Amino acid sequence: xxxxxxxxxxxxxxxxxxxxxxxxxxxxxxxxxxxxxxxxxxxxxxxxxxxxxxxxxxxxxxxxxxxxxxxxxxxxxxxxxxxxxxxxxxxxxxxxxxxxxxxxxxxxxxxxxxxxxxxxxxxxxxxxxxxxxxxxxxxxxxxxxxxxxxxxxxxxxxxxxxxxxxxxxxx
Numbered sequence: 001x002x003x004x005x006x007x008x009x010x011x012x013x014x015x016x017x018x019x020x021x022x023x024x025x026x027x028x029x030x031x032x033x034x035x036x037x038x039x040x041x042x043x044x045x046x047x048x049x050x051x052x053x054x055x056x057x058x059x060x061x062x063x064x065x066x067x068x069x070x071x072x073x074x075x076x077x078x079x080x081x082x083x084x085x086x087x088x089x090x091x092x093x094x095x096x097x098x099x100x101x102x103x104x105x106x107x108x109x110x111x112x113x114x115x116x117x118x119x120x121x122x123x124x125x126x127x128x129x130x131x132x133x134x135x136x137x138x139x140x141x142x143x144x145x146x147x148x149x150x151x152x153x154x155x156x157x158x159x160x161x162x163x164x165x166x167x168x169x170x171x
Contacts, residue, residue, distance in 0.1 A: 020035065021033055021034070021035055022034055022035070022036070022037050022038060024038045024042050024043065025042075026042075118169050121165070121168075121169040122166070122169040122170040124165075125162060125165035125166045125168075125169050125170065126166055126170065128158070128162040128165065129159070129162035129163060129165075129166055131162075132155055132158045132159035132162050133159065135155075137149050137150075138150045138155055138158075
């Protein structure tokens, strides 16, 4: 039985550790401590726990479509449109944060996909350039499935094209 009580206390300990403690002076001037915030008209300060930043209600300044200047212009326009509006309710603010987070995730996914594609293109371009620089006979397969060997002019042109691709896709 003692072990169960001990385990229960240990299980509840993290929940108690996250409680926020407030300190304020009451109308008599004595200092009060509580885990319940005082009424809104009384000045107080949190004593323990994390300070949670209040949402600003503005969209983040991250590019959404990959074009930074367009994203900045959209954010400025959104800020101007929100200046005359009343503050958002908690539900509206949460929905706005969720939309903003989803847009940020899509932008991050697009940037990651573009980076991966550039890496694959770079690898292929370097491989093609190495093939053309090694020299020798280079063959391609035509539409009929037959092997055709490239002429020296075609190899030289392929080398130039492969070098352009390396410059384009590799940093």
